Amino acid sequence: MIELYESQRAMRNMRKAAMQRGVVAVLDVGTSKIACLVLRFDGVDPAGADVGSMAGQAGFRVIGAATTRSRGVRFGEIEAMAETERAIRTAVQAAQKMAGIRVDHVIACFSGAGPRSYGLAGEVDLDGTVVTEQDVSRVLSACDVPDYGPGREVLHAQPVNFALDHRSGLSDPRGQMGTRLATDMHMVTVEAAAVQNLAHAVRRCDLELAGVASSAYVSGVSALVEDEQELGAACVDMGGGTTGISIFMKKHMIYADAVAMGGDHVTSDISLGLQVPVATAERLKTFLGGVVATGMDDREMIDLEGETGDWEHDRRQVSRAELIGIMRPRVEEILEEVRVRLDAAGFEHLPSQQIVLTGGGSQIPGLDGLASKILGQQVRLGRPMRVHGLPQAATGPGFASAVGMCLFAAHPQDEWWDFELPVEKYPARSLRRAVKWFKDNW
Amino acid sequence: MQPMSGDKRSSRPDPAPSRWSYRFQRLMLTPVFRNLLRLGVPFGLCLAAGLFYLSDDTRRDAIRLAITDLRTEIYSRPEFTVRLMAIDGASDKVSDDIREIVPYDFPVSSFDLDLEAIRQDVAGLSGVKTASVRIRDGGVLQVDVVERQxxxxxxxxxxxxxxxxxxxxxxxxxxxxxxxxxxxxxxxxxxxxxxxxxxxxxxxxxxxxxxxxxxxxxxxxxxxxxxxxxxxxxxxxxxxxxxxxxxxxxxxxxxxxxxxxxxxxxxxxxxxxxxxxxxxxxxxxxxxxxxxxxxx
Incomplete structure (x- = not known):
């Protein structure tokens, strides 16, 4: 755990340094597109930045934005390193060019790598009568970490609740009186190889990775409004290769998961079913796709153009109802899978069961109607909140995680490694190293 | 293994910049480097050209000679010639003394006159309380003296x-x-x-x-x-x-x-x-x- 602690702290320090320099890039490595936004931090939040429509996002400004078609990424994980590196380079270069300044630090998010969510609980007796920083650290390290398996790594570990004696629901117990402090922590683990691949790809672009986030989490940050985050809501980020699910409660993420199906599967279904190239299938899906067929759609014929030279093959026509008939089962399957994951997470026990669909896949016409049949009545389509300087082209639901990364960069949630290590866990090695350094240098 | 250079079936060319063009652009977006290019390089070029030109001895001498000539030409213009000295406010005896101690043979160029030295010399005479010296229109060295009473x-x-x-x-x-x-x-x-x-x-x-x-x-x-x-x-x-x-x-x-x-x-x-x-x-x-x- 110490290694994780140190690497995450190193990233956090790097992010702080980047924000002090004022420029940091966020990179959303998705299956269908790679988006890069360059943020400039002005240092101080203007007065009244904590309330109102600009709450929590007034301190920075997007000065560069670029998107590129993603290559070499499957299911939200890097599959071909060189291809992905070139795609990242394209996006970063274009964003840098728009910003007119060079960026060195990147905060990245990805949707794949099989996120798993754990709830941890810890409890300690206080040393004194007042809760100190050390007590918080102790209770956090007292959480019994489950065996999440080899080759996995902790991506987020956020204390979501503190309880002091019989009082629960504290967000900050420091300075309060009590005898026994308990905490609930939410931990997300992902496959370590995916994170390492991402870090490697970013490093190959001469950039420093200053933070990693789960795409499900950050799109929840940007797509859910404040009361939804407070009362309980799920954000379903329908991406290209994966569909991320995050459940928020009391402004904390309490569950994250991902379904390894997304818009690309719909496209490949169309490609298979209509015998057309993937590019044509993608175009058909985005321009003419839908999930609810009407009588009108039976009469609307679509020309399937081909270049095979076979006249019969190149002059086929399908009705739009047929296209919808191909798309709908797959979308239903994705939503069913989401339903299963939400049920497994105990979503029905939350006081409010708002579900917000976002991500590029949520733009299918009629999706909200279909989703409300499968997921429940409280479904809405979500778009990311507006931030300063974001170009119009980057305000669609497909940029929910990119915008969420901006908010995440500006106002990161307290994670476990943001607190000091408890004194007894502090490695004796570092003291020895300090002594050795003195001996070597003096 | 498949070639890593991308999907050949797609008609669009790969928009990715090459690694070196990416690095070059990043370098050009570095503020320090940009300033160096904008200010440092022209300055360095000018400095190098100037130093190269001046590195030759004969050229340096020619420049020095030209400057000296120009200076002499300006000094010897009639506008700057002082032909006589006028003394106001002094008795005959004191003005004789002043004429004696001012060490110039008129006409003389006004650039060669050290007015402050003349003033101090004149003020140093026992009969003189204060003195002011200036060059008047028409090439006259005007010495105004207030005598001691x-x-x-x-x-x-x-x-x-x-x-x-x-x-x-x-x-x-x-x-x-x-x-x-x-x-x-x-x-x-x-x-x-x-x-x-x-x-x-x-x-x-x-x-x-x-x-x-x-x-x-x-x-x-x-x-x-x-x-x-x-x-x-x-x-x-x-x-x-x-x-x-x-x-x-x-x-x-x-x-x-x-x-x-x-x-x-x-x-x-x-x-x-x-x-x-x-x-x-x-x-x-x-x-x-x-x-x-x-x-x-």
Missing amino acids: PVALWRNAEGLYRVDIEGVVLDEVAHRGAHPELPVLAGTGADLHLQEAMDIYAASGPLTPRLRGLVRVGERRWDVVLDRGQRILLPEYAPVQALERVIALSDAQDMLARDLVAVDMRLAERPTLRMSGDAVENWWTIRNISVENDGS
């Missing part, structure tokens, strides 16, 4: 001198009668307190025809010497007022016309008169006569 004669062991108000000796005087309008001062330290002496002299009023001079006594106070050997001993402080008292007494009772030797005003609350010996004897005689008359 003699206010008194100062007699000391070496002789009789004219001094101005600051006590600066102007010249020696052969005898006192050459300057009857000036008062005579004597005594050690008299030249250091001329202002006071002049105040006393100005206050002497009706005594002026009888005044012979002022004597500094003990480097501290003044005596007023009148004819018939009379003296007025003034105090150290407020001597003018004391003298005015004496003049007032003299006006009222005709005091100084009588046979006095000295009026001692050193103690203001007790003015003292010293009579001459004859007067004292006369006074005794007269008193005895009157006593006898009273007694008879």
Whole structure:
């Protein structure tokens, strides 16, 4: 755990340094597109930045934005390193060019790598009568970490609740009186190889990775409004290769998961079913796709153009109802899978069961109607909140995680490694190293 | 293994920049590097060109020669020539002295004149109080002089001198009668307190025809010497007022016309008169006569 602690702290320090320099890039490595936004931090939040429509996002400004078609990424994980590196380079270069300044630090998010969510609980007796920083650290390290398996790594570990004696629901117990402090922590683990691949790809672009986030989490940050985050809501980020699910409660993420199906599967279904190239299938899906067929759609014929030279093959026509008939089962399957994951997470026990669909896949016409049949009545389509300087082209639901990364960069949630290590866990090695350094240098 | 260069079936070319063009663009977006390019490179080029040009000895000499020529040409223009010197405010003797000490042969270029040195030389002459030197239109070196004005004669062991108000000796005087309008001062330290002496002299009023001079006594106070050997001993402080008292007494009772030797005003609350010996004897005689008359 110490290694994780140190690497995450190193990233956090790097992010702080980047924000002090004022420029940091966020990179959303998705299956269908790679988006890069360059943020400039002005240092101080203007007065009244904590309330109102600009709450929590007034301190920075997007000065560069670029998107590129993603290559070499499957299911939200890097599959071909060189291809992905070139795609990242394209996006970063274009964003840098728009910003007119060079960026060195990147905060990245990805949707794949099989996120798993754990709830941890810890409890300690206080040393004194007042809760100190050390007590918080102790209770956090007292959480019994489950065996999440080899080759996995902790991506987020956020204390979501503190309880002091019989009082629960504290967000900050420091300075309060009590005898026994308990905490609930939410931990997300992902496959370590995916994170390492991402870090490697970013490093190959001469950039420093200053933070990693789960795409499900950050799109929840940007797509859910404040009361939804407070009362309980799920954000379903329908991406290209994966569909991320995050459940928020009391402004904390309490569950994250991902379904390894997304818009690309719909496209490949169309490609298979209509015998057309993937590019044509993608175009058909985005321009003419839908999930609810009407009588009108039976009469609307679509020309399937081909270049095979076979006249019969190149002059086929399908009705739009047929296209919808191909798309709908797959979308239903994705939503069913989401339903299963939400049920497994105990979503029905939350006081409010708002579900917000976002991500590029949520733009299918009629999706909200279909989703409300499968997921429940409280479904809405979500778009990311507006931030300063974001170009119009980057305000669609497909940029929910990119915008969420901006908010995440500006106002990161307290994670476990943001607190000091408890004194007894502090490695004796570092003291020895300090002594050795003195001996070597003096 | 598949070639890594991308999907050949897609018609669009790969938009990704090459690694080197990516690095180059990042370099060009670095602020320090941009400033270096914008300012440093032109500066360096200009510096290098200049240094290369000047590295040759003959070129340097040519430049130096050209500058010298240009300078000489400008110096010798008629606009900058000074042909004569005009002296205002000085007597003939002083102006002769000035002409003697100004070390230039006219005509001369105005660039070669060191006006401040001339001014200091002129101001250093004993008869000159202040001097200003400038070059006037038409090539005239104008020297304006304020001469020292003699206010008194100062007699000391070496002789009789004219001094101005600051006590600066102007010249020696052969005898006192050459300057009857000036008062005579004597005594050690008299030249250091001329202002006071002049105040006393100005206050002497009706005594002026009888005044012979002022004597500094003990480097501290003044005596007023009148004819018939009379003296007025003034105090150290407020001597003018004391003298005015004496003049007032003299006006009222005709005091100084009588046979006095000295009026001692050193103690203001007790003015003292010293009579001459004859007067004292006369006074005794007269008193005895009157006593006898009273007694008879």
